[in-house]
Amino acid sequence: MQWGSVAEFFAMGGYGLYVWTSFGVTALCMGGEVFAVWRRAAAAAESRNEL
């Protein structure tokens, strides 16, 4: 492992902003997609039960 400290890890050799924005936005988008599909499935199940 090449990281001396936690701060060094988050700094990413000075590229922290770019690296963490990339991973953060990716995580948000994928998490958001899962949430959206989950909401859609809940709505679909509800419409099914209304019959």
Place this chain on the structure above:
Amino acid sequence: MNWLKYSSSQALYPFAGRLIPWFTAAALGLIGVGLYVGFFVAPTDATQGDAYRIIFVHVPAAWMSMFLYVIMAIWAGIGLGLNARPSFMMAQAIAPTGALFTFLALFTGSMWGKPTWGAWWVWDARLTSELILLFQYIGIMLLRSSIDDLRRADRASAVLALVGVVNVPIIYFSVKWWNTLHQGASVSITAAPTMAGAMVTAMLVMAVGFWMYSIAVTLARMRCVIVERERQPSWGKPASVTDVAEAR
């Protein structure tokens, strides 16, 4: 195994439901391992510093954006050829995930481009053709939602998906065919990778993880599509009294 059994949406719904937990677990495990290897095992790149670690999401997202398009076009083609509704549903369920990964490939690419090239965006062949892919996904989804008749919507968006597949090899080979600022492939089937072992491992594990994620979320969306289509009045067959009574 009797695959014909799964060609009807009634059988597909529970079948997809049984598969989703497995693909979800595989996605979580692989992405966890990929992140660990990518951040704690893979060394710092000699020329690009730690900014290169963006490729652990950028490359898998870009691969999935092209791969999902091809899979979507294949389902669309099967749907057109066999007039099979579940195939159209698969194509419909894949499109949003493909669009999402296309967006992520472009976004993380610009996050890599700024520190490495000094520009968020350049109009080179790779970036431009990938942007066109995003517009294709959006166009296919908009075309579908703009046609009320489900069977027409299925067929029209399938034709658009099939025609657009020509862009995928253009994206893939753009770095060979033209002088692009975007670098050439570091990993290919025909040649040894030009990267350190742990870097390639992290990238490939993340890619398989994203693949498993795509299957899980696509199957989940297809289950929604099946239920939503059941709710639609069926114009194809004459309504029976019991159908109408049920719908009310």
